Every structure is written in structure tokens, then in C-alpha cells.
Amino acid sequence: METNPSPSLPALGQVPRLDAQLCFALYSTSLAMNKLYRKLLRRLNLTYSQYLVMMVLWEKNEQTVSEVGERLFLDSATLTPLLKRMEQADLLTRTRCPNDERQVIIALTAHGDALRHEAAKLPEAIINATQCTLEQVVGMKEQLNTLRDSLMKNA
Template sequence: METKPNPLHQVPRLDGQLCFALYSTSLAMSKLYRKLLRQLGLTYSQYLVMMVLWENNDLTVSEVGERLFLDSATLTPLLKRMEQAELITRVRAVSDERQVIISLTAKGDRMRADAALLPEAILGATRCNADDVVSMKNQLNALRASLMQSV
């Protein structure tokens, strides 16, 4: 009688892994954004910070970090570079000097109009319709929420 191999003891195949599909897709998306953001003089991380501030200006570092799932140790050097580029200001809060308020400069605010063209370019590159992209985004948000509960 022949014994079937236990699938739990098999080495997982790279192409069968959800983590690799997410990772490689993220790399491809990052390459596309890098190409598009070069015109604005922004990195992808800087673009994310700008998007948060375009939605709600004058936020604390921790509020920006919560929105982007980044800790202040990761965010602070990024914000310093953005301040040197005159995109944002960082000012200690009067009510609590432990808090630093991040605000857009006029230069940073003016970038909003140019950045507004990016979503259409990204949608075109996906070759998906808007409903499919929204559905994928919702599935990924749900997946992230589930994974965050497990860590």
C-alpha cells in the first residue's frame, strides 16, 4: 500500500503564497508610483504623508503615523526631509510640547493639483475598471484588519 505525502510537510511553492503575490504586486505598484512621483519630486512615503495632510492639515506626528501604520521612529526622519524640502512645517504644540504638529506649507499645498492626476494614471495602469479596483481595495483592507488582529 502506497502512502501519500502529507501536504503539511511539503515545502511551500513561492507562486502559491499569498504573501508573495502581495509583496510582488506592492513592488510593481511602487515602481509605477516612483516613476509618476518623480515629476513631483516626491518619494512614495512622502506622497502618503502629503495625502494625509491634504485630507486633514495640522495633525500631530502620532495622528499621521496612525493613519499610515508607521511609528514615529520611522516617520520622524521622513518628516525632517519633507521640512527641509519646504513641503511641511513641524511645530511643537503650545498645549503639550511633547506633541509636534505637522502642517502643509504653501508649496506643499500647491502640489495637490498635480497629484490629483495620479489616481487616473494608476487606474489606467491596472487595466481594471473602477468597480474592480474598489472591490480589491476593500478586500485588502479587510485582509489587513484580520492580519492586524493576529499580530
């Protein structure tokens, strides 16, 4: 029997093991990260998806649905119901673009903008929870962005 050159990767032809899969490491880490965010976002009364939309709008208010979707890698069919719920929660407004009725402009309400200050505390809490240095977190983020970009080219 041929020995496996790397204990974490199966030899060619072997049935893959769950704990050796990059996809599972990413998936289970994402679940853990979302669980932590759910806990932290509870006091802001935001879901993780809503938090992502808010971050995009805190960076630049008044964007089209398609601009927000591009930043979050979401299509409008996924984003529209989320935005409707956020509008009902008085986090943002949705208005038709006067120059192009097909486009919808998303803008923060005063309530949505005010959450920015509470949300500013979250990154430190997340970094502390990782038990990594800031440099390690930044390095992992850069590696994941590169991985995402490579995978999207092949998807």
C-alpha cells in the same frame, strides 16, 4: 501520492512553492505598484512615503505626528526622519504644540499644498495602469483592507 485539490496551493505537508504564497503575491504586487508610483511621483519630486504623508495632510491639514503615524501605520521613529526631510524640502512645517510640548504639529507649506493639484492626476493614471475597472479596483482595495485588519489582529 495525494493530488493537490487546488493547483495554486500546496497539499498539507508539501514544501510551499513561492508562486503559491499569498505573501509573495502581495509583496511582488507592492513592488510593482511602488515602481509605478516612483515613475509618476518623479515629476512632483516626491517619494512614495512622502506622497502618503502629503495625502494625509491634504485630507486634513495640521495634524500631530502621532495622528499621521496612525493613519499610515508608522511609528514616530520611522516617521520623524521622513518628516524632517520633508520640512527641508519646504513641503511641511513641524512645530511644537503650545498646549503639550511633547506633541509636534505637522502642517503643509504653500508649496506642499500646491502639489495637491498635480497629485490629483495620479489616481486615474494608476487605475489605467492596472487594466482593471474602477469597480474591480475598489473591490480589491476593500478585500485588502479586510485582510490587513485581520492580520493586524493576529500580529
